[in-house]
Amino acid sequence: MTDVLVCGAGPAGRALSAACAELGLSVTLVDPAPEECWPHTYALWRAELPASLGEEVVATAAGGMTAFGTRAHSLVGEYCVLDNAELHRRLRRTAVREVTGTVRALEHAGNRRTVRLRDGRSLRAAVVVDATGGNRVLCGGRPARTASEQTAVGAVVDERRARPLATPERGIFMDWSGAPGSDGSWPSFLYAVPWPGGRMLLEETALARRPGLPLSTLRGRLRNRLRAAGVPLEEGTHEERVRFALDDPVPESRRTVPFGLVPFGASAGLIHPATGFSVATVLRLAPLVAGALSDGLEHGPVSAARAARSVLWPGAARLNRALQLCAAEGLLAMPPEVVPRFFDVFFTISAERRHSFLTSTSDPAGSRGAMVELFRRSPWWLRHRLVRGGLLGRGVRASDRSGGTRAEARP
Numbered sequence: 364m365t366d367v368l369v370c371g372a373g374p375a376g377r378a379l380s381a382a383c384a385e386l387g388l389s390v391t392l393v394d395p396a397p398e399e400c401w402p403h404t405y406a407l408w409r410a411e412l413p414a415s416l417g418e419e420v421v422a423t424a425a426g427g428m429t430a431f432g433t434r435a436h437s438l439v440g441e442y443c444v445l446d447n448a449e450l451h452r453r454l455r456r457t458a459v460r461e462v463t464g465t466v467r468a469l470e471h472a473g474n475r476r477t478v479r480l481r482d483g484r485s486l487r488a489a490v491v492v493d494a495t496g497g498n499r500v501l502c503g504g505r506p507a508r509t510a511s512e513q514t515a516v517g518a519v520v521d522e523r524r525a526r527p528l529a530t531p532e533r534g535i536f537m538d539w540s541g542a543p544g545s546d547g548s549w550p551s552f553l554y555a556v557p558w559p560g561g562r563m564l565l566e567e568t569a570l571a572r573r574p575g576l577p578l579s580t581l582r583g584r585l586r587n588r589l590r591a592a593g594v595p596l597e598e599g600t601h602e603e604r605v606r607f608a609l610d611d612p613v614p615e616s617r618r619t620v621p622f623g624l625v626p627f628g629a630s631a632g633l634i635h636p637a638t639g640f641s642v643a644t645v646l647r648l649a650p651l652v653a654g655a656l657s658d659g660l661e662h663g664p665v666s667a668a669r670a671a672r673s674v675l676w677p678g679a680a681r682l683n684r685a686l687q688l689c690a691a692e693g694l695l696a697m698p699p700e701v702v703p704r705f706f707d708v709f710f711t712i713s714a715e716r717r718h719s720f721l722t723s724t725s726d727p728a729g730s731r732g733a734m735v736e737l738f739r740r741s742p743w744w745l746r747h748r749l750v751r752g753g754l755l756g757r758g759v760r761a762s763d764r765s766g767g768t769r770a771e772a773r774p
Contacts, residue, residue, distance in 0.1 A: 365391045367656060368478060368488035370466045370501060372397040374405065375628025375645040376494030377454035382653035384456040388660070391486060393462040393478070400451045404517075404564060404603060406556060409441035411643035411722060415650075416453055422446035423557035425534035431552075432539050432707030439714055442534055444556050444564075445642070462486065469501045471622045474664050489623065489664045490656060490671075496629045497607055502614050510608035511695060512575030513639040515554070516582045517566030517603035518589070518596055525563035527592040529555035539703035542567065542584040549576055550702050551584055564603065565589065571609055571637070571691055578604055609636045610688060613676055623664030625671045627652065633675070633724065636684065637691040644724050648675065680725035687720070687730060697748055708745060712736045 369380045372394035380392045409424065421443045428438040464480040469491060471477070478486045478501075493501040522531050529535045535555035542551060554566040567585035569576035582602075589596060613632040627633070627645070634641045655674045659667030676684075697705060710717070716736055719729025738749055 364475060364487040364489065365389045365460070366488065366660060367391075367490050367492060368393065368476070368486055369492040369494055369627075370394075370478065371492075371494035371496060371628070371630075372461075373401060373494060373496060373628060374450070374454070374642050375496075375630075375633070375649075376492070377451065378646050378649035379492060379494065379627050379652060380459045381454045381456050382649040383656060384458040385650075386653055386657045388653070388657055389460075390456075390458065391460045391462060391488065393464050393466060393480070393486060395463065395465050397461045397463060401447050402603075403605065404556070405445045405447065405450075405642040407443055407445070407640070407643040408718070408722065409443055411647070412443060413646050416450070416646070420446055420450045420453060422449075422559045423531065425557055426532055428534050428536040430536045430538070430706065430710050432703040432705070432710065434707060436707075436710035438536055438710070440718075442536070442556065444558065446559070466495065466500050469622070469624060474623075476623050476664070489660060490667050491624050493624060493626045493630045494628045497611060499611075499614075499626070499630045501624060502626050502630050505608075506612060509574050511571050511573045511610040511636070511691060512606060512608055513569065513571055514575040514578060514581060515566050515568040515603070515605035516578050516585055517554070517564050517605075518585060519558050519562050519564050519601040519603070520589075520594060520596065522557070522561050522563050524594055525555070525565060527594055528553065528565060528589075529563060531557035531561075531563065537568070537570070537706065539706060542588045548699060550699050551576060551581060553588060565594070566603065566605075568605070570639075571695060573695060575606055578606065607634065607639065609634060609639060609691065613681065613684065623668045625652070625656070625668050625675075627675070631675055632684070635721070635724075636688045637694070638721050640722060643722065648724075677725065679727055683723065683725055683727040683730050686727055686734065690720075690730075690734060693749060701745070701748060705745065705748075708741050709737055711740055 366388040367383045368391045369376045370393050372392055380390050383390045424441050424443045428442045430436045466478055467481045468479045476488050476491045535553055538553040549572050551567050551569045554568050556564050558564045567581045611632050614626045633644050651674045652671045655670035656667045659670035712733055716729055716733040719726050720733040723729055
């Protein structure tokens, strides 16, 4: 029997497996294809990159990013696109036993958990980690409701051809300029980052919508946008497709702790509900969760699971998520034509508060401060929309009901 069985070999599962192995725990990692590298693009701000990973995991970086609502806003900080193959290699540990298989069910008896695989095999462990992403195979599956989703379709083109839209030196965080042919429906924006080999990823993204904007719609908008800018798409161009839920609920402790089951990554609701960021969060939290598991196992699997969950979702993090969910719902309630003008105001708030809201999982003071500053900077017509949509009011009231942001943020 192993100490920790991690189900899912995405960045979250890999990071936690490596962190547990480094602490001397016996670890098994199970996934349908553990050897395969991840196909999606992962990016983060340079300041979020864990020093332990080294510079080699950065494939390319833009010295700065620009955001457009109806006008340009310069964002401070280097924005890095990760080298998935190098990150995959650095998160592999020879001490981790890797099993190829598809997880089907979890059984428990005393201090032992048994994971049944589709082919009939069984794996036993003291603690089981569900890192199966939005499928939440062991945490109850996908919620029975229509999720708010982020969807995107991207194309990789030669950087010289991409220059009418973006350059490798300065990428585009979001450009809400109307995509040709978007016909006044829910808006999407252009995201552009440097890509290895002198190329650029140009991606048409619907930040959040319930349900998500269809990929076929985004594909058409991207082609129209590129055609209008004189950026040709060659036959066989690599296309990236993105679809994931933003507002999955945090798993309830009563469903996970008693049976020694710990959700991690998207299974634990660690995707930012307003931006979709996640990789920096799981890379930062993996060593902390591993430490909690190591210490907790001295007192049994239930204690270990409880300790891990306290690291993932302390009170400050839960409050912060409530604030961010309120902000996301407020954005979903806005008329499509208002969204670009809303972001014009958002990108004028202080860089510190803006960065805290976009990246932090456990800084309710920063998120609340960003929301209040946004309201103060907004013209009256936008203030009306913010209050009517609940972006400000519900968030501030949630903070007040929780005993105050300052108290919640204390360690």
